[in-house]
Amino acid sequence: MSRQAAAQHLRTATSAIIEAYRTELRRLGSPLATRDDAWQQCRYQAQNIVAECAQSLETGRPAEVTGVGEYSRLLGAHRVTQQIPVSESVRAAEVLWQAMQEAATGAAALMPAGERHAVQQEISTTFRTVTGRRLYQGIRGYEEATRPTAPTPAPATVPAPASADGPPRPSGTGSQADPDAQALESLTLREREILAAVREGLTNRQISRRFEITEATVKRHLHNAYRKLGINSRVQALNKTFGEKS
Template sequence: MGHQAAAQQLRAATPEIIEAYRTALGRLGSPLVSREDIWRQCRHQAENIVSECAQALEAGEHAEPPGVREYSRLLGAHRVVQQVPVSESVRAAEVLWQSMQLAVGEAVGLVEAEQRHTAAQTVSTAFRAAAGSRLYQGIRGYEEAQRPSAPEAAAPDRGSDVSTDVTDAQVLDLLTLRERQILEAVRAGLTNRLIGRRFEISEATVKRHLHNAYRKLGAGSRVQALNKAFPGQG
């Protein structure tokens, strides 16, 4: 009963959270609140993230609704047209989390005392997964929208394509099981700290595995590594 009441409390606090979120973004001069159409999209994402956190609080684990990745990817591409830097979405995620703190604290306070720490961790993990998934897809969409189209007259070199595919497959085979597991966790939106807790290893070890995976994949960032490790899997 406590978890259900907590989830209901968090859902009921959504309007206050969104208002605090918009106010904080305004103080930062964020372009996400500069136009009503941009803010409407931003608010939609924020409301759904809060909803997923409430659902996780009730069910004990996070579940991503269908269509989230596709929408976030399209929204990321649209940010290019709107001339909103992708860094704004990253900053906005942290602003939203800060704006939720009071409401989350009040909601978790309705849970039995011995379960409050676990409930708080559940909400935190759900937020990172929900926001992380949206950020990853949004960044992909943003980068794809900025990428220049290949000239139509240029015919593809099939021999070259086959060679590249084989090389990518060979590189992926070099990844250890732990490196793949950590990349899967990154794709789910977990931070290095949460990944460390999941696999009971230190953050330094997580970073070492990621560094090794980046080197093997020839990637310079998380987004590039995920694109190479999980091509076409969004």
Template sequence: MSRQAAAEQLRTATAEIVEAYHAALTRLSSPLATREDAWQQCRYQARNIVAECAQSLETGRPVEVTGVGEYSRLLGAHRVTQQIPVSESVRAAEVLWEAMQDAVARAAALAPGERHAVQQEISTAFRTATGMRLYQGIRGYEEAARPAGPAGRPESADRPERPERGSGEATAPAADAEAQALELLTLREREILEAVREGLTNRQISRRFEITEATVKRHLHNAYRKLGINSRVQALNKTFPGQS
């Protein structure tokens, strides 16, 4: 019961943690705080990380959230467009941990017989949550920042060479067309499609990103237009082939 109380205390402190996090980033003149678009993304990540720490403490096992890796990778790629160095994200993780310390101490105090264990479990959950996000974010950043190849697209060691003409590979042009279409999507459009893949309704998506349902519908409409499709199922099949 004391661990549940500690977990609830941590959840209750989320707004306080986020406020302290923003203040610390602002003092450091981090573009993650001074740019509104970047801060909205950081705030969303911070809230989720705190929630995952609380849930891990409550259940006693690591939290697995669908779509977090893909979101983090897209966000890392978007940092290139925002011209925000990846080192800012690494530093922000440490700043967030510092911002959580008072709340972590209060939560641990609710489990006097397990104070040290509670603090350690929160620390482990935090490192797991931020480590995965940073890893995927750095991957996305590096892929987006990679010099363009001969065709003007990023070179990738993971992408197989295009078959020679006459090799029987008839799907390459279609695959290229799909890839180019996906590159036209904004980060928010991709975020919303990722939420659709999780099975969220427009109302749930609007709550997650703190936007109106009308705005969700507008982003979906724009994404559908760019992808040349007209339904959620088609969007998932085209955006996440083999995963929807």
């Protein structure tokens, strides 16, 4: 049988997958399944994830769906107003994967015996990639929506004039900014995003897929971030950028 037939098996099984998905979420008492507004959004995401897995199986590469990141980010922010914790989305991803197991096994069974394991691994890899991208953007949106509004900065203090007795006196009680804080502030948005992905344990290849850039570009961003932070390894990057939050 062809990869097209295996992909079509996944597509045909979508309704059964979604039904099993909601049933298990309900059993767990997840508000994603018990509230109609949240379920409509959750179902939409799940259907698209299954479709992307099917297309990857058929063509050998994940589908390029426009607007997935922005939708997921907005949805993450909306979860705050719905009062649904972001942990529910993380749990739902695992529930969806379990709901897909029977269909994934059935799709692989349509392939020659020597290719079945590889096909199952391909479905798994695609699932982790496309759900990971959605979860990442959703968590970003959730965190942005819950982040306190920054206070209005105090007016700058004019330094005291120099006197004949010595150098200018310091104005206010502030001191030189923390060098580590300055280094973190110097990071670009993309460098911060990639360091956040490193924190999740993603490899350079997985990061390149998430942001749809080459591995060489990932390495370049990491090199630049390491240089700014005065470090030379992933472990040092995590300690320096996220140590206080862990």
